[in-house]
Amino acid sequence: MNDQPYLVPALPTQFEEEIKKSLFITYLARTPSIEAAKAFVEEVKTKHSDARHNCWGFVAGRPEDSMKWGFSDDGEPSGTAGKPILAQLSGSGVGEITAVVTRYSGGIKLGTGGLVKAYGGGVQQALKTLQTIEKKITTNLLLELDYGFMPIVQSLYPQFGAVEVSAEYSELVKMVVEIEVRQVSNFSQTIINKSGAKVNITALD
Template identity: 35%
Template sequence: MEKKENRERYLPYRCVLEGGTGEIVEKKSRFLATVRKVETEEEAAAFIEEMKKKYWDASHNCSAFVIGRKAELTRCSDDGEPSGTAGRPMLEVLLGEGICNTAVVVTRYFGGTLLGTGGLVRAYGAAVKAGLEGSRVVTMRYGTRLRIGSDYSDIGRIQYLLGQQGLPQENAQYTQRVVLETVVAAEGEERLIKELTEATGGRAVLEAVGRYYFIDKE
């Protein structure tokens, strides 16, 4: 099995699986947030341009995006709002939520009343939060797909252990022996292997058949 120190390089991260929208109204100004999953700066730029064309009649289309699991690339734009009152607070919400590979555009339709710098900061931040609430945000964890082979006499113990830890039981095959697969997060892999080995007296055959990021149960 992969060494623990290597697995720890792969930290969990949060991202938008399905984008959505959210809206708030502040002193008759409408703030409409549109959230989109993006993988590259080019995708983010295309999305922002798409929103600007869609909401061409709006007062402002402010934007922010985060690319990379460790937020390696970030950008934001006030789109004509006073400097630091729109794009930066929008970006801070994304970073504060630990969300990556995500872009958001907040479209403002001016309601006739000035909000002041503090009011704008709060409104744009709140709009992004509303947009995220309208999206599907998931946690991605790095882990191992573990194939487990056992005799029929041991399968009950194995299924009980997997059930106790809330781990999936997939691709089951019942022939001369039972073979099934599960997916376990990297930080729980060693513990699971130890428990399965002890529960079956070392009779279970364990094989790592893949390592990748998967969606953590919600």
Template identity: 40%
Template structure:
């Protein structure tokens, strides 16, 4: 399953009636990663009055998880508008944190909704995105003499080596795009003592 994800962590600032809205958009493949980005924003803007956020995990068309937080702003004026923008952008595994510095002029509920939506929108318009490549995990066994060649081939075919055990030969723990599986099997068949193991 492939879908667009953030290719970077990006920060933008929106000023509305002297209030500053610092929006930080980033890649969050799971809840822990999202919480880490929220903490980083709190450390970057320790004296901001609010750190409101929303995230969308998994495929944006059928997310595995979504959450939001108003962080002290009136209910429904911050987290929900951020999440609404995320839900219409078609980007998965994403979090947006908006840190607000109050400028002395009250914006009212409608103004807050527009401000948090606007800050999120501005950030996502500038955010670089890339395609998430769905990979399947396998274990591959090969002779020591073929290990470097195999690692190079995997790297060139968008696969990731997650680990390696050594026994009679090398056993690589890999994650490979499903579309490359037949090519991998053909390669292994051509190398002595090499095969794909069930995971």
């Protein structure tokens, strides 16, 4: 499992341009799964059901996870739309993103080179205006401890960016803490050191 954070879209964005009387509208949105990506494609297709082409590409997970990539030329000549769209997305370093480019044809042929440039260029321009946020890879830990160790554990939250999700109080305190995967080892080791190994730590995910 790759525990490094990566960028994802913060907000949807779009870019519009006219090329030789054809109107190209590029939509970008965050889609955390292949299902979400396909749903977004369908949403745009429904919105522009009168358009001749709604071509698309998606990177539905980590930017480098090609198992979650997809694209379609949607009736344009093979390789002129979906691949250039995906090339821009996969090269952007942004994950969980889908691009749909709607084309209203103006009757003038663009040729294969012109189409590649139009579809890829629209996504490139849209990416320039895209706001992104960092997605941290987190996991949940169950901590079982005596009441006396609670202040020690809670004092470590800010240092490791941990967040207490829930706490159950019986003979022992059972706390569920969300923390970045890459911080788990140091966080756990620090707790063990400070508690004399008296806090039981279990990974839940």
